[in-house]
Amino acid sequence: MKRINTVKELEKVIRNYRDDLVRNTSQDDQEGIALIKVAMATCSIAAGSEKIYQTMSDFVKKRGVHAEISKTGCMGYCYAEPTVEVTLPGREPVVFGNVDENRADEIIESYIKMGDPVPGIIKRDYSTPDQVL
Amino acid sequence: MTNRQLRIALRNCGSINPERIEEYIAGNGYLSLGKVVTGMEPKQAIQLLIDSGLRGRGGAGFPTGLKWLYAMNSEADQKYVVCNADEGDPGAFMDRSILEGDPHSVLEAMAIAGYCIGADKGYIYIRAEYPLAIRRLKIAISQAKESGLLGENIFSSGFSFDIDLKYGAGAFVCGEETALIHSMEGERGEPSLKPPFPAESGYLGMPTNVNNVETLANIPVIFEKGADWFSKIGTEKSKGTKVFALAGKVNNVGLIEVQMGTTLREVIFDIGGGIREGKKFKAVQTGGPSGGCLTEKHLDTPIDYENLVANGSMMGSGGMIVMDEDDCMVSIARFYLEFSVDESCGKCAPCRIGNKRLHELLDRICQGNGTDADLERLRNLGEVIKDTSLCGLGQSSPNPVLSTLDNFFEEFESHVRDKKCPAGVCRDLLEYFILEDNCVGCTACARACPVGAITGERKELHVVNTAICIKCGACMEKCKFDAVVLI
Structure with a gap:
């Protein structure tokens, strides 16, 4: 990454990254891209998330799914590892728990490709700093 | 705000790629x-x-x-x-x-x-x-x-x-x-x-x-x-949020972050989803080896630094271990103390020797050899270690013992006076027993017993002679009819 020399430059970089994110996720037509995040802290990896990440990456590549997959840290749901978060274009993020190979397949085929609900969603019950005025 | 958690320290955790x-x-x-x-x-x-x-x-x-x-x-x-x-x-x-x-x-x-x-x-x-x-x-x-x-x-x-x-x-x-x-x-x-x-x-x-x-x-x-x-977030003296590693006998084991002032009940029952297998809540340990156990009566206490200390525990770094009716509080106290004994650096005598002696007392009690005087000694020694140790480790290591003494004294009494472990954990205080209703007289247990403590005719009820029994558990393992129990 280029060196950031001033606060103004940083603000510009922040805007650019945000625009990229918004462009990717806010459109609900073919242009939009689904974001898949696999929780990969030490504990998630111990629960098998490395394999889930591989499996889902392969599915995305081989089946030509319009999605980007990335690794993230602990989502906090130890009781339901491995956990995967999916954000479809124009929709709220959804977390799936206890993901195995079959469920990974189901998430890709039903939820990401068709937008159909898939069981096993963990209800998000936290606020972020931006939601506290 | 209707969400039970507020993630400030964890705001990015699990949402961004930490390597980018x-x-x-x-x-x-x-x-x-x-x-x-x-x-x-x-x-x-x-x-x-x-x-x-x-x-x-x-x-x-x-x-x-x-x-x-x-x-x-x-x-x-x-x-x-x-x-x-x-x-x-x-x-x-x-x-x-x-x-x-x-x-x-x-x-x-x-x-x-x-x-x-x-x-x-x-x-x-x-x-x-x-x-x-x-x-x-x-x-x-x-x-x-x-x-x-x-x-x-x-x-x-x-x-x-x-x-x-x-x-x-x-x-x-x-x-x-x-x-x-x-x-x-x-x-x-x-x-x-x-x-x-x-x-x-x-x-x-x-x-x-x-x-x-x-x-x-x-x-x-x-x-x-x-x-x-x-x-504006939190309580008067404890601002912001606290991250807890919620573990033990709760349904939703996990990493959570709540506003200071949230009650233990909300954490354990709402976020944690209650106790596993519908069992009864007994205690929650906060603050790790430096903290203490809080009980049913503390469930509605708002969590903040002062309240936890006032109730004999402490905030600690955020470990929160939930216990149910099957946990023996004397053994729990012994477990944490064992940790402190292992981790004491040995520089000061109260922590090095005091914790060791404290641990021996608990060992004795768990083995059924404790006396009323030992209960008194536990408390006195604990107080002395707290007052005289060099650093935070020794000054807080007796907390798990003192807080369980405060909150679960009757459990200590059962161990000392009745030589019984009410939760059925302390092996030395338990006896193997064969249930009449379940025993079919197959003789499997008697054959498994290495010391010949089980007697009984074929197709008739078998009996354990507790005077000879060495509590190895071989009989229980062999029994296919759940007839051998620990009481």
């Missing part, structure tokens, strides 16, 4: 550092932190802003910022999760601390057992340096700050800041008497500011949103 600085930056990352180093005097920035009311999340709850102020006021050519990532409570993983999920927030906060106290060098003291956190920190540091957000002349302000890692070998006592500093210097990880505090004389004898991982993770947000914003 771009994703941290997209959430206003390093903007607080930029604003502080280009637009605020160190004094002004420290005042903001004091006004926010942030207190140390490592356990003791000392006001973070004041700690920075003392380090700023110490005059020296060289000062240091240290991040204490020596997380060691059994069952606690808050700091590891933050470092693995959001390393940049810790780096940014350390740089802000460096600017405020006048340090250009920071160290993260992290245990070698956290290889993934170490790897992600290394990636984060090199990305931040490449972007000019760490290193020389940050934001063209003239302020420079560099961060390196120091590895710990996993001794619990090294979480105590003076022991941590000795370990960093290559000395034995033993605490020393305070004062002098690290803010005056710390790493290599220079003023050093030591903050815990979670404390640091809050700081970029506080500078972004302001002191007023932060101080």
Whole structure:
């Protein structure tokens, strides 16, 4: 990454990254891209998330799914590892728990490709700093 | 706000890719550092932190802003910022999760601390057992340096700050800041008497500011949103949120972050989903080996530093272990004490010898050899260890014993007077018994018994002679009819 020399430059970089994110996720037509995040802290990896990440990456590549997959840290749901978060274009993020190979397949085929609900969603019950005025 | 959790320290954890600085930056990352180093005097920035009311999340709850102020006021050519990532409570993983999920927030906060106290060098003291956190920190540091957000002349302000890692070998006592500093210097990880505090004389004898991982993770947000914003969250004396590693007999074991002032009931029953298998809640242990057990009557107590201490426990770093009716509180106290005995560095006698003696007393009680005088001794010895130990480890190690004595005295009495363990955990106090209704007289148990303690005719009820029984459990293993029980 280029060196950031001033606060103004940083603000510009922040805007650019945000625009990229918004462009990717806010459109609900073919242009939009689904974001898949696999929780990969030490504990998630111990629960098998490395394999889930591989499996889902392969599915995305081989089946030509319009999605980007990335690794993230602990989502906090130890009781339901491995956990995967999916954000479809124009929709709220959804977390799936206890993901195995079959469920990974189901998430890709039903939820990401068709937008159909898939069981096993963990209800998000936290606020972020931006939601506290 | 209807959500039960509020994630400030964990705001990015599980949502950004920790190995990409771009994703941290997209959430206003390093903007607080930029604003502080280009637009605020160190004094002004420290005042903001004091006004926010942030207190140390490592356990003791000392006001973070004041700690920075003392380090700023110490005059020296060289000062240091240290991040204490020596997380060691059994069952606690808050700091590891933050470092693995959001390393940049810790780096940014350390740089802000460096600017405020006048340090250009920071160290993260992290245990070698956290290889993934170490790897992600290394990636984060090199990305931040490449972007000019760490290193020389940050934001063209003239302020420079560099961060390196120091590895710990996993001794619990090294979480105590003076022991941590000795370990960093290559000395034995033993605490020393305070004062002098690290803010005056710390790493290599220079003023050093030591903050815990979670404390640091809050700081970029506080500078972004302001002191007023932060101080509105939480209770009168405990501002903000606390991360807990919720474990034990709850349905939803997990990493959670709640506002200070949330009750234990909300944490255990609402967020935690209640006790597993519909069993009855018995106690919750907070503060790890330094904390204590809270019971049913504390369920509606709002969680904050003062309330937990007033009820015989402490905030600690955030381990929260839930127990149900099947847990024996005497054994639990013994478990935590065993940990402290193992981890005592041995420098001072009260902790080295006192905890050992305390542990022996508990052993005796669990084996059915305890007396009423032992219960008295437990309390007296515990108080003496607390009052006379050198550092926080010894001063708090009797807490699990004292708090269980306070809250579960009748369980201790059963062990001592009736020689019974009500929860059915202490093996020495249990006896094998064969249920008449289930026993079919198959003789499997009698054949398995290595000492011939089981007698009975074929197809008739078998009986255990408890005087001979060595409690090996072979009979129970062999029985196919669930006829052998422990009572």
